[in-house]
Amino acid sequence: MPGSCSSLPKPPAVRVQIYGLLRLLLGGREVLEIPWQEGDTVGSALEKFQAALPVPVNHRLLDAAGALHQGTIILVNRRNILHLDGLGTVLHDGDVLALFPPGAGG
């Protein structure tokens, strides 16, 4: 049927926006969509994010113990995850996850 392809449902996904040095590491890539499933958290989304990339980047976000580094902020729908449930923050289909290492100097 003409036009039926455009009405196919979009697979559930989380949109990851990448900034700064992280973007440079990913060859200038600005956004990556990763598949979402019920129960996903920021922590599990970061694992999927890493699995979808050809180069290691999560060491820029997390230390060896899996705790957040202090040089990058992670926002879910504009809110810092440290004011939500941290890496355990539950994600929903269509959420926007932003990874931003702000410049510290002046």
Add this chain to the structure above:
Amino acid sequence: MVPHDPERYSRQLLFWGEQTQRLIGKGALLIAGVGGLGATVSQILARAGVARLHLVDDGVVELSDLQRQSLYGECDLGRKKVMVAKERLRQINSAVEVVAHDYRIGGTGTLPEGIDGVADCLDNFAGRFALYRAVPEGRFFLHGGVQGNQGQVLTLIKGASRPLEEILAGCRQPEGIIPVTPGSVFVIAGLMAQELLENLAGTPKLLDRFLVVDLAAFTFSFLEV
């Protein structure tokens, strides 16, 4: 209020008109930090004809500052930055009132009264958070930061926006000296000055959204907060 001077401001009046110039000409701003960002931000604001600039810094001019701090030269080494900055800004535009405050943000000093907004040109997160807490309700807070060849600019309204400390929660100062290029400092400072003028005119472009600048890739991106 800076007196109307059609000759001095002729180029910008052609662009933004007399109404905007009047708003700028009665603006009073606090520039927190007159290092890399603050030196150029305050210079642009003085040239644009802002009425009053309060400069806050407790540092002295060092040799390593001269690659990016546009108000200082070799003859100023060892002198208090706020005093040198005040002299230079008055040489640039004597109609602008410049008030020097020799103290460190986060210490015992309090912010002056009567300011329209604050420019965060500081070089550390602890100072930024202390500055934000000290800003009066309803005033605008213009954040800038730079590192390497990237940086960011953001406008917040105290009491209406999310607090800076919440947005940047978890950020701690990197260890050691922060690498920074002259070009990135001038670019971020120029964007900050532009947004400060927009705030004075009542038309902020970066309210509750970062402009993230990456000079490695020559990209500008927005990040809503």
